[in-house]
Amino acid sequence: MEIQSLDLRDQRCPMSLLLVKRACTGLDKGQGLMIMISDAASEQDIHRYLLKQAFQVTKSTDAFATVLLVIKQ
Numbered sequence: 001m002e003i004q005s006l007d008l009r010d011q012r013c014p015m016s017l018l019l020v021k022r023a024c025t026g027l028d029k030g031q032g033l034m035i036m037i038s039d040a041a042s043e044q045d046i047h048r049y050l051l052k053q054a055f056q057v058t059k060s061t062d063a064f065a066t067v068l069l070v071i072k073q
Contacts, residue, residue, distance in 0.1 A: 003032035008042065009065050016042040017049060024053065027072040035068040043068075 006023050008016045016037065023033055037043045043066045050057050056071040 003034055003069075006033060006035045009036050009038040011042065012039050013042045013045055017045050020046050020049065024050070024055070024070070024072070027070075029072055031072055033070040033072075035070060036065045037068065038065045 004023065004027075006019065008019060011019065016039065020035060023035075027033060035046065037046065047057060047059065047068065050068070050070055054073055056073055058069040060067050060069075
């Protein structure tokens with residue numbers, strides 16, 4: 001499985017959500033995307049969008065960022 005990376009730690013909504021949407025449209029079934037986010041509002045919006053689009057999402061958080069591992073179903 002190929003996993004791409006998207007670092008959005010310097011981005012805020014709505015730009016972060018738009019960049020995620022663009023990156024996800026290029027994914028093929030079974031491909032993954034690792035998204036790094038530091039803004040809480042962006043994380044909530046992105047997580048909600050991904051779930052509505054039926055992506056498999058795994059979330060982990062540390063002191064510096066939230067990381068979402070997204071797999072296209």
